Amino acid sequence: MKLYGYFRSSAAFRVRIAFNLKGVESETALVNLQTGDQFSDAFRAVNPQGRVPALTLDDGTVLVQSMAIMEYLDETIPDPPLLPKGAVARARVRGLANVIACDIHPLNNLAVLNYLTGEMKVGEESKLRWYRHWVAEGLSAMEALVAGSAETGRFCHGDAPGLADICLVPQVFNAQRFDCDLGGCPTLMRVFDACMALDAFDAAQPGRQPEAASVG
Amino acid sequence: MKLYGYFRSSAAFRVRIAFNLKGVESETALVNLQTGDQFSDAFRAVNPQGRVPALTLDDGTVLVQSMAIMEYLDETIPDPPLLPKGAVARARVRGLANVIACDIHPLNNLAVLNYLTGEMKVGEESKLRWYRHWVAEGLSAMEALVAGSAETGRFCHGDAPGLADICLVPQVFNAQRFDCDLGGCPTLMRVFDACMALDAFDAAQPGRQPEAASVG
Numbered sequence: 278m279k280l281y282g283y284f285r286s287s288a289a290f291r292v293r294i295a296f297n298l299k300g301v302e303s304e305t306a307l308v309n310l311q312t313g314d315q316f317s318d319a320f321r322a323v324n325p326q327g328r329v330p331a332l333t334l335d336d337g338t339v340l341v342q343s344m345a346i347m348e349y350l351d352e353t354i355p356d357p358p359l360l361p362k363g364a365v366a367r368a369r370v371r372g373l374a375n376v377i378a379c380d381i382h383p384l385n386n387l388a389v390l391n392y393l394t395g396e397m398k399v400g401e402e403s404k405l406r407w408y409r410h411w412v413a414e415g416l417s418a419m420e421a422l423v424a425g426s427a428e429t430g431r432f433c434h435g436d437a438p439g440l441a442d443i444c445l446v447p448q449v450f451n452a453q454r455f456d457c458d459l460g461g462c463p464t465l466m467r468v469f470d471a472c473m474a475l476d477a478f479d480a481a482q483p484g485r486q487p488e489a490a491s492v493g
Numbered sequence: 494m495k496l497y498g499y500f501r502s503s504a505a506f507r508v509r510i511a512f513n514l515k516g517v518e519s520e521t522a523l524v525n526l527q528t529g530d531q532f533s534d535a536f537r538a539v540n541p542q543g544r545v546p547a548l549t550l551d552d553g554t555v556l557v558q559s560m561a562i563m564e565y566l567d568e569t570i571p572d573p574p575l576l577p578k579g580a581v582a583r584a585r586v587r588g589l590a591n592v593i594a595c596d597i598h599p600l601n602n603l604a605v606l607n608y609l610t611g612e613m614k615v616g617e618e619s620k621l622r623w624y625r626h627w628v629a630e631g632l633s634a635m636e637a638l639v640a641g642s643a644e645t646g647r648f649c650h651g652d653a654p655g656l657a658d659i660c661l662v663p664q665v666f667n668a669q670r671f672d673c674d675l676g677g678c679p680t681l682m683r684v685f686d687a688c689m690a691l692d693a694f695d696a697a698q699p700g701r702q703p704e705a706a707s708v709g
Contacts, residue, residue, distance in 0.1 A: 325637035326592060338581055341638070342595065344560075345587035352580040364568040365554055371561035375594075376542060379558065383599035392626065397619060410608065421541035422557070 278303040281323060281331040283310045284486035287382055287447035288343035289330040294443045295347045297477035299354045303332070307488050310387055328388075344378050347440060359440045369426075370434045373419060373441035377448045381415035385451065405455065412457045416448070420462040429464065431471050438472055446472050450482065494519040497539060497547040499526045500702035503598055503663035504559040505546040510659045511563045513693035515570045519548070523704050526603055544604075560594050563656060575656045585642075586650045589635060589657035593664045597631035601667065621671065628673045632664070636678040645680065647687050654688055662688050666698065
């Protein structure tokens with residue numbers, strides 16, 4: 278397997294954590310989003326969407342979209358599981374994960390921020406307000422969902438890390454990079470700290486990727 | 494089960510299709526997004542995120558996020574399946590579904606369009622360009638993914654409708670409402686037509702919901 282990613286991509290960061298939790302190594306390929314590698318013919322041939330992550334399997338099949346890739350990993354490498362047992366519990370974890378994957382991250386990724394400042398000529402201050410608005414909206418809702426639930430444990434669901442935590446950590450990293458106020462999310466930040474105490478999360482963080490020093 | 498939705502919500506539309514395909518009826522509750530029902534204390538008590546769809550189970554448990562709700566339906570009512578057999582095939586379908594659920598729809602939903610015109614004071618023309626940009630980007634990538642694959646059949650994956658088709662149809666409805674040019678997506682439009690020939694899709698469309706006449 279070969280994972281196409283970039284140190285600062287939140288979606289690639291998710292998949293790095295998932296691989297680490299599974300204890301599986303994959304070859305990695307750098308797609309430098311700052312210099313436009315994602316738009317190259319070579320990468321478009323891998324993923325026509327021009328986005329990371331993408332995962333090529335040993336037979337050449339390409340999987341796209343971080344959430345789909347992680348579900349694949351969970352189906353093919355079941356231990357340790359990224360989703361709990363039981364359909365209701367699984368729906369809870371997928372729901373929490375998707376508050377980030379569908380309602381926060383898509384609004385704040387590099388392509389969107391570039392469109393705002395490029396095509397739309399939005400100023401830096403207005404772009405930052407946009408960024409912080411969607412983080413605040415999404416994470417405060419997620420905080421309400423976890424703070425009010427007996428299912429929440431050391432992690433978003435119980436005492437083992439899973440798909441919701443995997444989405445949370447890169448989102449928090451990103452939010453901190455844009456100086457978002459996370460004071461209203463004490464439960465999420467407690468979970469974030471519990472995650473970062475684990476090697477699987479720590480080793481996946483942007484600053485620990487080989488390209489961080491050279492292209493950062 | 495009770496499904497909180499709104500006729501024009503693409504995410505609620507997805508779940509309506511899924512229920513129809515499963516042949517299961519659910520009680521429905523209208524959350525009028527145009528008049529702000531989603532921000533009411535009553536609805537926030539159901540879903541702190543203030544978004545539809547939300548599904549309450551008979552024991553009172555609330556499930557949020559359309560993709561999580563549909564995975565729940567598929568796990569608890571396996572026939573007919575929304576996902577194919579085999580981890581690679583499932584990853585393909587989830588990947589296609591998420592091109593829409595994570596990269597198109599989040600940028601074009603009502604909350605985002607309202608932020609652009611309200612907070613950001615973006616003009617109508619600029620808002621439409623934004624809308625059409627993300628539709629064009631996302632659907633052209635999805636077209637490349639389906640047009641180039643032997644797995645594509647009458648529907649996005651093989652000859653039975655599934656999760657990718659369920660996401661595609663509401664997105665096309667939405668795109669047509671905003672006069673997007675879909676001429677570059679012949680495969681997707683062929684699949685769209687095949688879907689709309691099925692009662693499960695047709696009956697779920699916005700115009701066939703009871704509230705369409707009164708609040709449209």
